[in-house]
Amino acid sequence: MRDFIVDRNLKELTEHRTIVLPVACYVTTISENINGHIPLHWHDEFQFVVVLKGIANFQINEETILVQEGEGLFINSGRLHRAKDQKSTGCVYICLNVSPHFVVSHELYTTFVSPYIQATNLQYLHLDSRNSWANRILAAIAKVEQLISQRLPYYELDISMEITCIWMNLIKNGLQLEFKEKETIKDLRMKQMLNWIHQNYTEKILLEDIAQAGQLSRSECCRYFKRFLKKSPLNYVTEYRIQKSLILLQQSHLTVTDVAYQVGFNSTSYFIDKFRKSMNMTPLAYKKVRN
Incomplete structure (x- = not known):
């Protein structure tokens, strides 16, 4: 499997370069x-x-x-x-x-x-x-x-x-370029909310916190996530925590409970349930495969 690494701003860090050119x-x-x-x-x-x-x-x-x-x-x-x-x-x-x-x-x-x-x-x-x-x-x-x-x-x-x-x-394909400030601001706000989640996913996160990061109301925050990600803000938080758990589960000295709490879950059983639904296997089974 190929590991795909991003930083807390979702900027890709995975190194693919094979030559001296950019x-x-x-x-x-x-x-x-x-x-x-x-x-x-x-x-x-x-x-x-x-x-x-x-x-x-x-x-x-x-x-x-x-x-x-x-x-x-x-x-x-x-x-x-x-x-x-x-x-x-x-x-x-x-x-x-x-x-x-x-x-x-x-x-x-x-x-x-x-x-x-x-x-x-x-x-x-x-x-x-x-x-x-x-x-x-x-x-x-x-x-x-x-x-x-x-x-x-x-x-x-x-x-x-x-x-x-x-x-x-x-x-040269003839595309007429458009420059709308509203669209630029919308993209920026979405990145601000995602960035805040990625910096704070190990802590307790409320919808109000995410909305505040994007300078939006709670309802508008939900509409942004629905448009961009086809899911609610808190569902995205859960999925991101599971994504971050994949790397930790590859460390042999960490138990499933250790990983659950390190990525922000306050219940091991809840982590196992959400992980199974996302990955079609338990965290322990994934850990055995990857170690």
Whole structure:
């Protein structure tokens, strides 16, 4: 299984880089992740995806999209996202993460990259191979993965040219950029509430606390979580605690009760019940598998 590490702000920390360039390209099987899915996270890099097998269910901020075999996805910098295998299809995809500062030269960044990061209507783009511009991007992503695997002389330069090609095709597809302050504030408030949970999940958490972190009323806080995560704030807290317990359960000196209290549960039996429903096994069974 591949461990997927994020910090308390949900920013991805997992190290995927395989070369000296600010580029990460790898093939991943969703079900082999430690969580059984790719949990909610964000990163500064642009992410490009090509699904090689099965169907991936991606959520980017509030929106959900199914990406079929042969299709792809562009996820913008800084957007919250996660991925699940749609109905256990054995989904495998190429993931290409690229630093925004690498796609064009410094002199061109302000004109050809920065506005696309700031655009509120560009959370993601579905890369459908029936569109010629998208098909060129999909082919270039596969080419980058091949170049990294082969590592022929000057392959770094070839990768740089492919990434420039990817970006040029993306921005030339005709999308009219929009900049709505309300949307920017909404994204910021959601990240503030998630950040507060991740800093305080080991303590007792009330709905009022989460709402206050986002400068919202309790009812509005619930609506935010329903829109972004399709669950209540407190259900998210429970799921996050279980996610954090996975790492602790791999430490042989910690008992299930130790782990339960360290991640914020005040009852071992409640932790076991919630863990079983989430992971389809007990914490003890998971601990035996991972140790």
